Amino acid sequence: MKILCAIKRVVDANVNVVVKNDGSGIDLTNVKMSVNPFCEIGVEQAIQLKEAGIADEIVAVCVGSAKTQEQVRVCLALGADRGIIVDAPDDLEPLTIAKVLKAVYTKEQPQLVIFGKQSIDGDNSQTGQMFAALTDLPQATFASDLSIVDNLATVVREVDGGLQTLQIPLPMVLTTDLRLNVPRFASLKNIMMSKRKQIDVFTVEELGVVLERRTETLRVDRPPARSAGIVVDSVDELVSKLRNEAKVLP
């Protein structure tokens, strides 16, 4: 079984992002970039399926500029077998990314396609579901547990009220939630070995996808600031303030 893991290059989760003063966006100069944490969980899941003898090949695919080489290499060092980069601007919309990935899916014919449930930059939570729609595949989003027996996946999904368990025949699309697994670190040996693994680069034209934008981001502002209040000395004072000043207690 072949698994396709879609990954995204994003600002590292530990970076304090800064909105530019002119409202034109987020300042990305000299900021550390990483594999989107949810995508990394997806790669880890694929590796675990390979270790369990269920999968035999893992392909990591990224749609973006040449800089995404760095993140695809990370996935190869973790255990993906080969990489694909579709050379494109870094700020494509989810719908376009889904169309590009559909073209990759048609070439590769994997049985399982894994996405992160959202990227921590745009926070859209769209690409996996859009890809599933375009390829007419069933989907299991926000997965916190996965088992596959005889081409039938049992997936536990994190939903607002708790957990939902679905059974879905392959091929299918999975999007990962936090508790699916804890990604491993790449060993030095694997990092060195990953340099010999293959990364194919395609252009969007080769894949027959037309890039277009459907939305315009007019500006990005800082959220309304919330200033620190006061520090109280005791429960007495806290309760009194909540009752008489904030008026949120009876």
Place this chain on the structure above:
Amino acid sequence: MSTLVIADHDNSELKPVTRSTLKAASEIGNEIDVLVAGSKCTSVAQSVVDLGVARTVYIADALNYEHAIAENLAAIVVQLAPAYQHILTAHSTTGKNFLPRVAALLDVQMISDIVEVLDSNTFKRPVYAGNGIATVKSNDSTRVLSVRGTSFDPIKSGAVATDTNTLDAATFSNPSPTTYLRDELAQSERPELNSANVVVSGGRALGSSESFALLEELADSLGAAVGASRAAVDAGYVPNDMQVGQTGKIVAPELYIAVGISGAIQHLAGMKDSKVIVAINNDPDAPIFQLADYGLVADLFEVIPEFIRQIKEGS
């Protein structure tokens, strides 16, 4: 010009977040129709009728829709879509699951998690865990939008006479190959985290799932919902559906009490729109104090029992 709102519900009750979605729809300004897709969901449809804000309630009542399977829901919404310029639902786990599918099938770039309607095609939405607020304009002829419930007040009841139109679900049946096995839903007498007026949340400093009983007692004395930080969920103290944060639930209650929570960006993204924030933590340098209205630097195990006693005394 009209707007379709897909109701969020559990087949017996309309979720409160739907009223917030309807408020966002009303700010767009066109006539509103509502789709209630479920199984044995007539009471949900009746609640929508009773609200008196919609022109027509479409009811799709079939087993296919019982568990909100994305493929089935998307198919029926796409059938109804040509009549609408705007299609809205809540940015809940149900909405996030099926609405992007609808958008892709309509060849529309959806706009997720809107927090403000500027005009019929321009919206504000948070990016980078709420560290930026983007103003986004849609150039699609249909706008597909998911709505952050806490950013819109629940719509007030109106006097619109609402028609009901029961769809022949069989005509839409193109069932997903997915089989539903089970739900494990938290049973609780407490209010839902998403819509509670008061939320009490605990972090890693609680130290164990047993300690959360203390927070539950505090919550019950306030009629509050109980939440948790990602650290507390990852440590296994409480189940995932209690997580408040960028990747968990977004809450904005009248009063948010953070107990033993340091205040990682990830957590703040889920609660910083709360009206009044109280932080109780023994680390005076915890980032949570930078946005708390009232901070108390203390050992939570010493002060929470006293807090509970004083609340019970006063009420």
